[in-house]
Amino acid sequence: MSAHRTPWWQYVLAMLAGLVGGMMAATYDERSGAGVLGAPWFVSALLLALGVTVLVLALQVHRYTTTDPRKRAELKPLDPQKAVSTLVLAKALGLAGAALVGWYGGQILLSVAHFEAEYYRQAVIECAVAAVVCLIDMVIGIVGEWLCQLPPMDGPESTAAKTRGRRRNMAQATAKTSH
Template identity: 55%
Template sequence: MAKRIAWWVYVLCAAIGLVAGVGMAWMSERHGSNMIAAPWIVSVLMVVLGLVVLYLAIQVHKYTTTDPKKRAALRTFIDPDKAVNTLVLAKALVVAGALLVGWYAGQACMLWKHWEIGYYRDLMIECGVAAVAALFDMIIGMISEWLCQLPPNEGPEHPHVKANQSRHRPYVATKDGR
């Protein structure tokens, strides 16, 4: 059974991305090379990717929460491989989104001191848009990960079943008759 990604993993990934983004911008500035931010198409593709993963997660959620007798009416069959792959995509989207938020935010922070120069201002705006797109992907990944959870079954581990078993436990006498 897959577990949700812990909150500290998001923070750690964003911090690693931030350090890497700041380091890359600093190295680029120090060596006099041109910095290349994220082209607009990258931000658009990140948003489209997030929407595709969300669509797949909604399909998995709809299938798993529908009564088994009514699933035929959905006319969709979600095989276990597709469901697991959707969950893996959602988890990857969260981690990649967190890393990229830090990466682009770090670059944008380093460009702030050159705001008055048009080239750097454009790069900073591109990095800001890419950071927002990565944050969108991170949030969509969290939602998709939640949507891919299986509903609890009525097996022996279900909380309602455990509560009923403990209340209706038959009386068993011990050796001393109590």
């Protein structure tokens, strides 16, 4: 399986999509009075707990993959499925965090004009807290994705192996021409 890092522009795109969605939700709320703005405090706490969980899992994967193979016997074996699942979680957390930063940011942008009203003030504060938590989750997702990288292997396709092969070939060619 080959996994690639999430490109930076996907985070920007997720934020922009979230921003548009958040602005649409704020506009709908203002016109209909539906009361859909903000985020309950437990949502922010849950998102933060999710981010910490993904970070802990990613650190476990990183510790295992960067430990010298001779010393890995001392560590608890790492299930490859757990490592892949942690990578997928980190990617999802980063992109979802970016989209939610945009979502809550869009609500803040359109609600801050009505900050003097108690409902909007509460919604802006809730959205600000949620946006900060989601930004932390996005960073944890990006870092977690990096932590789940496998170290380069010294197989025939590695840069080091190719360099050694070129040096060996040059040495053999030099040895043949000197005879």
